[in-house]
Amino acid sequence: MHVNTGYQKEILPQLDTYADAFADSSIDYVVAPSGSCAGAVRHQHPMIAGRYGTRAQTHAAQACANKTLDLSEFITDVAGVTDVGAYFPHSVTYHSTCHSLRVLKVGDRPWRLLSAVDGIDLRELPGAAECCGFGGTFSVKNAETSAAMVADKTANIRATEAEFVTAGDASCLLNIGGALRRQDSGVHAIHMAEILASTKETPFDVDNRQEASLRGEQ
Secondary structure (H helix, E strand, C coil): CCCCCCCCHHHHHHHHHHHHHHCCCCCCCEEECCHHHHHHHHHHHHHHHHHHCCHHHHHHHHHHHHHEEEHHHHHHHHCCCCCCCCECCCEEEECCCHHHHHHCCCCCHHHHHHHCCECCEEECCCCCCCCCCCCCCHHHHCHHHHHHHHHHHHHHHHHCCCCEEEECCHHHHHHHHHHHHHCCCCCEEEEHHHHHCCCCCCCCCHHHHHHHHHCCCC
């Protein structure tokens, strides 16, 4: 968000904080449940460190970038798994978030993981690759445009008649989920990790998740 609003040099302390936590060679991988966060670490951190930081900061930023992965990348590429043994007997449509698609280039990894879930009714989303209109400060600076974009996105979601919409980025899900609730659509916005974690023994609790969402605990 700092980078997108022009405060690039001011982000250096945040780069240091991230590097202090994760640059150590004893940590092999950092797995992020957010395409925008992983994208920032992989793309923006090395760029900012190289532009404004010291040689040590640049080295640390690149070291962190090299081992920071999106959840779908880690499961498919590192763990070598597509079927995680999940069970989710519901209809679902998938939104391809901008950062996961365009910065991380995760491709069809999320779709392959979801397709392997037992019981799922996975429905293709029209315009799946189109932005939901959030974009951090974009939704504040360009509120009317943002509202129009999420209206288009939710219309496409509702056209699938799916019970759930899922994605790999919490910020998109907050935006889409908020719009769907305001429309009283009955469609639930949940993170892909929640679907992959659902099993026959410990199934996803739709009722408790909805109550938490309404309380603002999403």
